[in-house]
Amino acid sequence: MGRHSCCYKQKLRKGLWSPEEDEKLLRHITKYGHGCWSSVPKQAGLQRCGKSCRLRWINYLRPDLKRGTFSQQEENLIIELHAVLGNRWSQIAAQLPGRTDNEIKNLWNSCIKKKLRQRGIDPNTHKPLSEVENCEETTPSTTTNNTTSSQRVSGESNELNLLKGENLKAGVVVTEPKSPLVASDWFSIEGYSNTRMNNNSNNNSTTVTPTKDFFLDRFINSQRSSTPTSCKPSESMEYYPLQQLNAVSQNPALWFNQNCRPYEMNPEFNCNSISSLLPSISTSTLTTSLGHKPAISLPSNNAPPSPFNVGGVQYWEAGTSSNSSRSNSGSSSSIELQSNTSMFENSVYSWGLTDCNATGKEARMYSIEGEPDDIKWPDYLPTSYLNQTPQSICNEIKSEAQFTIDGSNNSTWHENQQQQQLQSPDIYAKDFQRYAAAFGQI
DNA sequence: AATCCCCCCAACCGCGCTAAT
């Protein structure tokens, strides 16, 4: 397929969006929803291709976007998720409510990468640069995924050192995994052991923390059940029956512990492989859920998974992927990660990276909630709106949005919004606050 | 003040995938 056909049309505008265009698109989508993106520009009176409209909406106009600098917790989470997911920006973004994949990608390329390199960490492998360089010298073809013997002996990575240092400051107990560490090995929550997942009932540990090995095992077992010897996650680890994970979940810990060494296990296991285990997460699933639920939803359970909270600790949940994506479609063993937005508030880890974005005047605008004041709406809204209150603008648009164009089925977003409004009236109130904040009226 | 350079980030581009025909 390749390029979208509309992109070939010559009369379409390209480049930066004007405030008028933004207003048109915003009005249209607020009223009618986007429906078919290819029809949006025509219906909205825009000289743009649908793809461009979609991008503009997703990356800029969406009302639920959180703008401004990334918080330290967000940066830390991005790094952690990148260690697992690689450049799966959309999946990373799914864990950061209000952030777009583009935004995260830009942050990574422009800032986090640099910071990691300055700290001697290879941003691609999340391993010490020295190790990567050594590996490249010795085994150029397979290198970056292997852990050196010295690293195994030391059992520490630079990242982990950073992590531990910060966590200790914060009073968080970081227990050292029993086996050699790589950079992606990180932490366990205070009060929970970092025991590897195994079914050794003689082990006195009462807490079993599912590890990334677990997902790899599942992937391996599902993908290559006929060739079990082709993958040896770790010598000490036995394959864990999926059903036992419910038992595991009775001792909830932050199961998303990254104790596996995917690169050592099988050459085919790289970040892409891992990400196939951790497919996309819809932001719509990032809802608040405070009930205690079993940590793992088995594939046979089609109930929609949700994050849960135990003792103030947010847990991610693996379950059957309900949405398809390029990376996971067709994989029956796909697992879906979930998180809670409050995870960021409760984040117990910090790598001590300085805030990449909060420099100079931006730092002044930084707020605890990660909701800086540099929202650009006032700059983009047409002057006709500047004489109105945010509430009146939204009311105006919403009041006009009580019908749909020619009754066509193009109201998915609109309907969702209405449904959400019915279910959670505070959603719009929140948006009003955002708009109002944008106008400096709060 | 003018110019250069660097960096950030919004937007574009190409590709893969799915659904519809």
Place this chain on the structure above:
DNA sequence: GATTAGCGCGGTTGGGGGGAT
């Protein structure tokens, strides 16, 4: 099954702002 339309994702580009010279 082949083709087409559309969507979404990740990589890349280039304009503009701001600091340095």
